[in-house]
Amino acid sequence: MTLYVRFAAHMDALLDGMIAAGELPAEINRKAVTVEPPRDASHGDLATNAAMVLAKPAGLNPRALAETIAARLEALPEVESVSIAGPGFINMSLTPETWAEELRAIAEQGADYGKSGSGAGVTVNVEYVSANPTGPMHMGHCRGAVVGDALATLLEAVGHKVTREYYINDAGGQVDVLARSVHLRYREALGEDVGEIPEGLYPGDYLVPVGQALAAEFECRYVGAPEADWLALFRTRAVAAMMEMIRSDLALLGIHHNVFSSEAELQAAGKPEAAEAWLRAHDLVYDGVLEAPKGETPEDWEPVELPLFRSTKFGDDQDRPIKKSNGSWTYFGADMAYHYQKAQSADQLIDIWGADHAGTVKRIQAAVAALTEGKARFDVKLVQMVRLLRDGEPVKMSKRAGNFVTLADVVREVGKDVVRFTMLTRKADAQMDFDFAKVVEASKDNPVFYVQYAHARIASLGRRAAEAGVVLTDPDLSRLGTEELALVKLAAQYPRVVEAAAQAREPHRIAFFLGDLAAAFHGWWNMGNDDAARRIIVVNDPEVTSVRLFLARQIGQIVRNGLALMGVEALSELQ
Structure with missing residues (x-):
């Protein structure tokens, strides 16, 4: 049990005692009570708002209630003052022994420090990437891929059962365009001069091997054949080839999904019809006519009766059609059915979408609320695009890809860990620049380097102590100084950060915390540059060295734990 969890339990027990003593009403709601670090570190180590939030419902004066609670807190052996x-905020300072005990807990729990069971096995489906299967992954997909994967790992760390899912959009017109593009490459592989790729088809060279494979298998059978003879076949083969490429690209980032769901299979299985039937049975779909779009005159607008989902009942600004006038499903209708399917096997759903899909969030949230009768938590995390730069200048597009820079090219140039860490250095919905020069720069301004450098420095300490002939002793943690205790206090916040990041669905908080921890560690290290007595390795004082090295190693453990949540390897040496 980590320190903050333990003090939350202390507060629960204290309030239970006050209720038993008649000092608080038995039915009082305690959910808003918190125990956390104060905003100003000079106020102490922990603060609680208990008196502030409980006084009014208890009919008590906040200051008087605070005095009663404070007296009970002072009796705890961990509390120094x-x-x-x-009007009633309560601040606590803890004993040095309490912080030393937390440092030992980090050492004992190792890779498990920061993990918890707060998710209680609740199942969460995290759907991310879900790029159209029409080409290789590009950097527009990268950020959402990393955010989704890190979020899935974060949720697992707090005790959720997580399904990583990829939705294959293989039922729309874009896959027919893909099939036609592949047919062109198939003819090219058989010796035809196809010239410039026609407007509207996919021009990338990545389709050349697909055409060659089809040429080897079918020879000239489909060269002059009607489109109806080959379109479905070429579509299936092309999608399969693209998904193999996409899986390979994602693997370069260390990303592997548990489930790949096909939109075409979903529709073939009648899932949209099942969702519509359920909604009609609950009077949530009706046949009606949409209002004319803004700017359309009555002469321009031909009203058509369509099946409409009562989206406005769940906070949307208008009801939404689930079918087109030709009877095919709208994008919304198909997506609604897909989310209905996901909700059958998960308690909570999370979608990671590009920011260009912001306009569809309300309607999907409305559909999930309807289809799960409000029982499933559903979050949509919007991810902004990444602008690629090289020394401040926009990066030229890839000829092989056709009109974008591939994820594989970027990973091969700067490395998986640099890409993953960088994608998490800003909140997902904030704009991001990815400068090839800056992300590999050995500078404190580069958070990737700065955190890895902290870990590498820590890893070097054991070697340096051995080379200096220091004989380490069992660390006497009572010798931790003020600077060392400040580091322990910061490190001890890691479990809280993990918990809060998981609850908010924001994995970038881990990167932010590691940046703060690395900066604090570097600051501690640098104290020894001016004063030899403050160095971590003090050759003529093995006891101080043992204590400081023990502390440094626990900081290193937390850096490793945080990087593991981000899918990044902690480096022991920097090249």
Whole structure:
């Protein structure tokens, strides 16, 4: 049990005691009570708002209630002092022994420090990437891929059962365009001069091997054949080839999905019809006519009766058609059915989408609320595009890909870990620049380097102590100084950060914390540059060296734990 969890339990027990003593009403709601670090570190180590949030419903004066709670907190052996600020905030300073005990907990729990069971086995489906299967992954997909994968790992760390899912959009017109593009490459492989790729087809050279494979298998059978004879076959083969490429590209980032769901298979299995039937049975789909779009005159607008989902009942600004006038499913109708399918096997759903899909969030949220009767938590995380730069200049597009820079090219140039860490250095919905020069720069301004450098420095300490002939002793943690205790206090916040990041569905918080921890460690290290007595390895004082090295190793453990959540390897040496 980590320190903050333990003090939350102390607070629960304390309030239970006050209720038993008649000092608080038995039915009082305690959900808003928190125990956390104060905003100003000079106020102490922990703060609680218990008196502030409980006083009014209990009919008590906040200051008086704070005094009662403070007296009970002062009796805890871990607490050194308690003070009351303002009308009732309670601040606590903990004993050095308490922080030393937390440092030992980091050592004992190792890779498990920061993990918890708060997710209680609740199942979460995280759907991410889901790029159209029409070509290799590009950097427009990269950020969502990393955010989704890191989020899935983060949720597992707090005790959720997670399914990583990829939705294959293989039922729309874009896969017919793909099949026609492949047919062109098939003819080219058989010796035909196809010239410039016609407008509207996919021009990338990545389709050349697909055409060659089809030429080897079918020879000239489909060269002059009607499209109806080969379109379905070429579509199936092309999608399969693209998905193999996509899986390979994602593997370069260390990303592997548990489930690949096909939109075409979903429709073939009648899932949209099943969703519509359920909604009609609950009076949530009706046949009606949409209002004319803004700017359309009555002469321009031909009203058509369509099946409409009562999206406005769930907060959307208008009801939404689930079918087109020709009877085929709208994108929304197909997506609605897909989410209905996902909700059958998960308690919570998370979608990672590009920011260009922001306009469809409300309607999908409305559909999930309807189809799960409000029982499934559903979050959509919007991810902004990444602007690629090289020394501040926009990067030229890839000829092989046709009109974009491939993810594989970027990973091969700068490495998986640099890409993954960089994608998590900003909140997902914030704009991001990815400069090839800056992300590999050996500078404190480069968060990837700065965190890895901290870990590499820590890894070097054991070697340096051995080379200096220091005989390490069992660390006497009572010798931790003020600077060392400040590091312990920061490190001890890691489990809270993990919990909060998982609850908010924001894996970038881990990167932010590691940046703060690395900066604090580097600051501690640098104290020894001016004062030899403050170095971590003090050759003539093995006891101080043992204590400081023990602390450094626990900082290194937390860096490793955080990087593991991000899918990044902690380096022991920097090249």
